[in-house]
Amino acid sequence: MCRRSARSGANSLAFEDIGMSQGGAAAPALRPSRFRLLEPAMLLWVALIAALLVLVAAPLVKMLLISFEMQETGEFTFQNYLTAYGRARYLDALRNSLLLGLLSATISTVIAVPMAWAVSRTDMPGKGFTWAVVLAAFVMPPYLGAIGWILLAGPNSGWINVVWRAVTGATEPLVNIYTFTGMAFVIAMHSFPLVFIFVKSALDLISSEMEDAANILGAGTWVTMRKVTLPLVWPSILGGFILIFLETIALFGTPAIIGIPARINVVTTQLWQFFEDPVRVEVAAAFAIPLLLITIALIAVQKLMLNRKGFVSQTGKGGERREVKLGPWRWVLLGWCVSVALLSVGKPLIVLLQASFAKAWGRGFSLDNLTLRNYRFLLFEHDQAPQAVWNTLWFSAASATMAIILALLVAYIVVRKLMRFAGALGFLAMAPFVIPGIVLAIGFYAAYAGPPMSLYGSALLLILAFTARFLPIAYASSQAAIRAVHPEMEEAARILGSGRLHAIRKITAPLIKSSLLGGWLVVFIVASRELSAAIFLVGPRTRTMSVLLYDLTEQGNFEVVSAFGGILLFITMVIVGIGMKLVGRDFMLRRE
Amino acid sequence: MPRLVLSGLTKAYGKLTVVDRVDLSLEEGEFVSLLGPSGCGKTTTLRMIAGFVDPTGGSIQVDGSVLSAPGAVVPPERRGMSMIFQSYAIWPNMTVAENVAFGLKLRNLSSEDVRSRVREILDVVKLENLAHRYPAELSGGQQQRVALARAIVVKPSVLLLDEPLSNLDANLREEMRFEIRRLHDEFRITTVYVTHDQGEAMATSDRIAVMNAGRIEQIDAPHLLYTRPRTRFVAGFVGRTNLLEAQVEAGILLLDGVSLGSAGQAGLPALPHGEVLISLRPQAMTIHEAAPTDAGLVLEATILGRTYLGEAWDYVVQPLGTGLKLRAAAQPLEAHDVGRRVWLRIDPRQLAVVA
Amino acid sequence: MFLIDRRQMLTLAAWSAATTKAWAQSPMHPQERALYEAAKREGEVTWYTGQYSAEPSEAAGRAFTARYPGVRCNVVRTTSQVAFQRLSQDARAGVGQCDVFSSTNGGHYIQLKRQNRLMQFRPVNADGLLPILRVSDPDNYFQSSFIGIYLMAHNTRLVSETEAPKSWTDILDARWKDKLAVGHPGFSGAIGLWALQMRRMFGPDYLVRFERNKPQVGRSSIDPVTMMTAGERAVGVAVPSATTLTSISRGNPLRLIYPTEGVIAALSPSAIPNNAPHPNAAKLFMEFTTGPGLSTAVRTLFNESLRPEVPPPDGSRPLDQVTMLAPSMEEAERGVPEVREVWRELFGV
Known part of the structure; x- marks a missing residue:
């Protein structure tokens, strides 16, 4: 695996990178100039290690430690584990989370793989449209989708069921969002873009000759897809699957919004209960540890499954790609993509917008039901809404900036192999990718909320947590950007007498500017909608839009909630628009 | 009945015609190369034979039935052919044995049959010990053998090879040429081989079709192609040569005013009157420091320059009384100083008139 | 109305x-x-x-x-x-x-x-x-x-005034299955008080029977008001009078029910x-x-x-005309966390 991603450079968002970075450490380049830049670089290296320890390692270690500590006295104990697993309900939550993760990941994969195949390898029409759908589904925060789906598929009042009853005269609802599968479906509707991005970028690397070879031996389009094309991108499918599994078991918003009425308790909502008075961080930590173990196990399984096999085109050459001609089937695939578009973006967005402009959403699309009151309330009468908008903007900007700077420095050292053990830096930078967000948040709470740091309620706590959580995204784009600049370009400048820093500033920086900006924007967008980590860390003055939105949903006032969601989406759209203008249309979904 | 017939095969992308009315016929068991520079249309022709590209004109027939004609193309998977690709296209996620068994399984053979045929073919390509390796664990040459085994094991009606050796290093390429020819001699599969390397084409083929700008310039056995190029392009592309403008006056071939004797004497067919282009291979000349005593076609010349190439000398000589500069080859021990007066003996059988 | x-x-x-x-x-x-x-x-x-x-x-x-x-x-x-x-x-x-x-x-x-x-x-x-x-x-x-007054309300389009439940025990009847909505004592303080008061008045069986009617569980006590407005559920249990009245004032077809036993008054x-x-x-x-x-x-x-x-x-009815029920603060301190646990075991969330 290590070899492969190092070679293709395209799986930079996949887990392999962790392994790869380790591999990178094995061969530090021995060049004479190293001695001369030993000292300043050493200082930087120490500083980076320190930063990464603070952001990534310390919270996890602290969490592990307190899970064995007695509350208040701090004595060593196993009691927290006994408490955390001592009740059937708690174990049910764990089981529910695992099942939910599996189901969501499966649905996502089933949705996304045909789309990725269609866009990457066939002559299906409407590829631009499909891209836009994936982007929109990616940008839409999952909890907004959940609210949209409550409005669509509530068993009695949901639009789909209302229409279904009106048309068929049935008494039973067609769909019910307040079910296990309903919840998994809603989560999948906003997770599938990850699988799509993973699988599509892997498919893009397959030379058509791989498929031709199967064709000429007698395999038709479908056999070739099943037996050759998809198996070739199996690591990406598996990677996407695992990532969605991890995201799902760490998701807080959707289980709280849909799971409670559906009466399904999951790990995250259970963790939330451990934060009820008296706050039992120790038990929460003990309860969160299995999530970490599951993560480790999954990565081990992945390694095992992929073992010796090679995947996506290793010979690299002859990488010509032709579109597979599907004939009438391309309309079937397009239909699939359009259905996904409707379910993931179209319908939820329409009902959310309707609700946001409605006096009472249940009354439907009539003129006398129209009002701007929800927006007015939020923008002019709500004390915290404008504050939350502002918090969201600057926390996201600050964490995106920190993450990119940190990631850039680490990536530079790792890619250029400037230091011994540079790979360890890369490993730390990528690690949060596979740490469930809520686990990281509890680690942060345990490590930094109380004395001696006492960061609870401060903006810094959230910014640090967001930085840590999204560091891997920044790292992946920085790494790709730096890899794209051949060291010889810098060396050419240096041989002409420019110093390393000067060379970086004059040569490297301009070359990687747009990649970095793209990475910055992606971190900004995902940070601006982050809920799972924020919910445990916000104070009264540091509430973000996502947290405020969640608090608003407590009261079930979907009109105001939708309006706030509308504002959040508007801000995101502006950022995405800026990104497209500055970096290019596909900056969100590009994986260098 | 010929196994494979291309008649008037044409492929045009808009106004650009990349394959232009190609006619080619292969007998059962024949090995024909399509040789030409990049962009000459040879790969497109091959991909049309495979069914990956639809022709815009002409047809392709196998055993008398039409597989490709404009608007009616049998898809590749139903042609019963097999193909070896430039990138080998070995599936890296399958073991050697799985790669080889792929086509057999699609033919609904019993698993016992599949296993025994895989074992046999791996024996033939000398990979019997590597059956359960993954391609990433193989060398380039071994991967190439897997590709060969995978293509041959299904007993295709036609085997297509698309620049199969271009990714190998020089030594391995040499070895694999003979391997390909050996396998052909063993299985006698009708083969179309696309390459830009004349050495490969020469070593492997029964006949070579030289292509240029979408058209076949000449189809001949390798040695005839070398000694009897029919067009300027073929003469220039296949081997190095001296292309000379000559005049024929009253049956006498004149090279820049110097007579080479009558056409009959030179062993050439009857020549038309007027300007002709002749191809004179560097190997067709020998250099002598003393005038040869026997009869034959001999010219006096001066050595203008020389380059030592390792296997041979490359001399530039100028026949007296002409402005011509000819390149002539000589054995390593035949060292002649620059400026020296020498005698140039020309083998008239290796002199070809080019259209 | x-x-x-x-x-x-x-x-x-x-x-x-x-x-x-x-x-x-x-x-x-x-x-x-x-x-x-x-x-x-x-x-x-x-x-x-x-x-x-x-x-x-x-x-x-x-x-x-x-x-x-x-x-x-x-x-x-x-x-x-x-x-x-x-x-x-x-x-x-x-x-x-x-x-x-x-x-x-x-x-x-x-x-x-x-x-x-x-x-x-x-x-x-x-x-x-x-x-x-x-x-x-x-x-x-x-x-x-x-002063929070928590009572019942119904969507008048789904349930007529005469059919509507009159008392806290009416809603235990099987005909209200899948028609009720309620908040969650893990979130709402008022629902904690209500659940505690119901157990005190009608015994531990009350919540068990209530659960059998599969009420839709929200978080806040306000959530059922939205559920009624939307038509998702017909009857809201322990909803605040204020939010319900606000919703009525905005033209939603809701009506307050003052249960015969009295309202939950959170002072x-x-x-x-x-x-x-x-x-x-x-x-x-x-x-x-x-x-x-x-x-x-x-x-x-x-x-x-x-x-x-x-x-x-x-x-809203003047306070001197309604019976106000509520556990004392001391009872609530111990009773609400208890009833919350009972609730979670019963409802699973």
């Missing part, structure tokens, strides 16, 4: 604007003035509240800032249990962020008082509260700030944590909540007035 038309609404708005303005400009008494001067130096007050719903909470915050320019009110509105959870998280982290804490679950105050986490303060305005509210805590660790106080970062502003805010300012501000959104001179909201 009570409905007010646009003209009445405008009159009401005009009245409230006038009274609000009048009150905002009324002179301050000396203690208030002194606190205001000190509070101005602190600049802000952070209010964790689970009592009033979002709109009246924001209205109260604005009214406070209007009367005391220079002292900004940060309204942190969540459900009561979540507000308490936030306060506990603050305490656990050793960080004081909350100036005034308002919960519908009186038990919270007993616990906080016992743990010595509250500041003693009696606002001058407390003497002008309704008699039942005047002394919330003899030791003055907390002061009344809220809830507010308190100042002793690590409040802005103690003077907090005390000033207590003067505000006990004074006419709060009652005037929340009344327009159909919340009960706490003071005799501010009339009760339109559409």
Whole structure:
């Protein structure tokens, strides 16, 4: 695996990178100039290690430690584990989370793989449209989708069921969002873009000759897809699957919004209960540890499954790609993509917008039901809404900036192999990718909320947590950007007498500017909608839009909630628009 | 009945015609190369034979039935052919044995049959010990053998090879040429081989079709192609040569005013009157420091320059009384100083008139 | 069914604007003035509240800032249990962020008082509260700030007035299966009180039978109002009168049901944590909540007035005509966490 991603450079968002970075450490380049830049670089290296320890390692270690500590006295104990697993309900939550993760990941994969195949390898029409759908589904925060789906598929009042009853005269609802599968479906509707991005970028690397070879031996389009094309991108499918599994078991918003009425308790909502008075961080930590173990196990399984096999085109050459001609089937695939578009973006967005402009959403699309009151309330009468908008903007900007700077420095050292053990830096930078967000948040709470740091309620706590959580995204784009600049370009400048820093500033920086900006924007967008980590860390003055939105949903006032969601989406759209203008249309979904 | 017939095969992308009315016929068991520079249309022709590209004109027939004609193309998977690709296209996620068994399984053979045929073919390509390796664990040459085994094991009606050796290093390429020819001699599969390397084409083929700008310039056995190029392009592309403008006056071939004797004497067919282009291979000349005593076609010349190439000398000589500069080859021990007066003996059988 | 038309609404708005303005400009008494001067130096007050719903909470915050320019009110509105959870998280982290804490679950105050986490303060305005509210805590660790009336309501399009349930035990009947909606005692303080009161009155079996009717569980006690408005469920259980009346005033087909046994009345106080970062502003805010300012501000959104001179909201029954049920604060302290656990075992969430 290590070899492969190092070679293709395209799986930079996949887990392999962790392994790869380790591999990178094995061969530090021995060049004479190293001695001369030993000292300043050493200082930087120490500083980076320190930063990464603070952001990534310390919270996890602290969490592990307190899970064995007695509350208040701090004595060593196993009691927290006994408490955390001592009740059937708690174990049910764990089981529910695992099942939910599996189901969501499966649905996502089933949705996304045909789309990725269609866009990457066939002559299906409407590829631009499909891209836009994936982007929109990616940008839409999952909890907004959940609210949209409550409005669509509530068993009695949901639009789909209302229409279904009106048309068929049935008494039973067609769909019910307040079910296990309903919840998994809603989560999948906003997770599938990850699988799509993973699988599509892997498919893009397959030379058509791989498929031709199967064709000429007698395999038709479908056999070739099943037996050759998809198996070739199996690591990406598996990677996407695992990532969605991890995201799902760490998701807080959707289980709280849909799971409670559906009466399904999951790990995250259970963790939330451990934060009820008296706050039992120790038990929460003990309860969160299995999530970490599951993560480790999954990565081990992945390694095992992929073992010796090679995947996506290793010979690299002859990488010509032709579109597979599907004939009438391309309309079937397009239909699939359009259905996904409707379910993931179209319908939820329409009902959310309707609700946001409605006096009472249940009354439907009539003129006398129209009002701007929800927006007015939020923008002019709500004390915290404008504050939350502002918090969201600057926390996201600050964490995106920190993450990119940190990631850039680490990536530079790792890619250029400037230091011994540079790979360890890369490993730390990528690690949060596979740490469930809520686990990281509890680690942060345990490590930094109380004395001696006492960061609870401060903006810094959230910014640090967001930085840590999204560091891997920044790292992946920085790494790709730096890899794209051949060291010889810098060396050419240096041989002409420019110093390393000067060379970086004059040569490297301009070359990687747009990649970095793209990475910055992606971190900004995902940070601006982050809920799972924020919910445990916000104070009264540091509430973000996502947290405020969640608090608003407590009261079930979907009109105001939708309006706030509308504002959040508007801000995101502006950022995405800026990104497209500055970096290019596909900056969100590009994986260098 | 010929196994494979291309008649008037044409492929045009808009106004650009990349394959232009190609006619080619292969007998059962024949090995024909399509040789030409990049962009000459040879790969497109091959991909049309495979069914990956639809022709815009002409047809392709196998055993008398039409597989490709404009608007009616049998898809590749139903042609019963097999193909070896430039990138080998070995599936890296399958073991050697799985790669080889792929086509057999699609033919609904019993698993016992599949296993025994895989074992046999791996024996033939000398990979019997590597059956359960993954391609990433193989060398380039071994991967190439897997590709060969995978293509041959299904007993295709036609085997297509698309620049199969271009990714190998020089030594391995040499070895694999003979391997390909050996396998052909063993299985006698009708083969179309696309390459830009004349050495490969020469070593492997029964006949070579030289292509240029979408058209076949000449189809001949390798040695005839070398000694009897029919067009300027073929003469220039296949081997190095001296292309000379000559005049024929009253049956006498004149090279820049110097007579080479009558056409009959030179062993050439009857020549038309007027300007002709002749191809004179560097190997067709020998250099002598003393005038040869026997009869034959001999010219006096001066050595203008020389380059030592390792296997041979490359001399530039100028026949007296002409402005011509000819390149002539000589054995390593035949060292002649620059400026020296020498005698140039020309083998008239290796002199070809080019259209 | 009570409905007010646009003209009445405008009159009401005009009245409230006038009274609000009048009150905002009324002179301050000396203690208030002194606190205001000190509070101005602190600049802000952070209010964790689970009592009033979002709109009246924001209205109260604005009214406070209007009367005391220079002292900004940060309204942190969540459900009561979540507000308490936030306060506990603050305490656990050793960080004081909350100036005034308002919960519908009186038990919270007993616990906080016992743990010595509250500041003693009696606002001058407390003497002008309704008699039942005047002394919330003899030791003055907390002061009344809220009367919440929790009862039932139904969507009149889905269930007619005659069919609608009349008492708390009616809803245990199987014909209400899949028709009920309720909040969650893990989030809402009021639902905790309601569940506790029901168990006390009708025995432990009550919640078991209630669960059999598969009520839709939201989080806040307000959530069922939305569910009824949307037509998702026909009957809301233990919904606040204020939010229901607000929803009715906006044209939604709802009707309040005063259960025959009586309504759950959450007479809830507010308190100042002793690590409040802005103690003077907090005390000033207590003067505000006990004074006419709060009652005037929340009344327009159909919340009960706490003071005799501010009339009760339109559409709700006068308090002296209803039976008010509620566990005592001491009972709530122990009983609500218990009933919450019982609930979770029963409902799974």
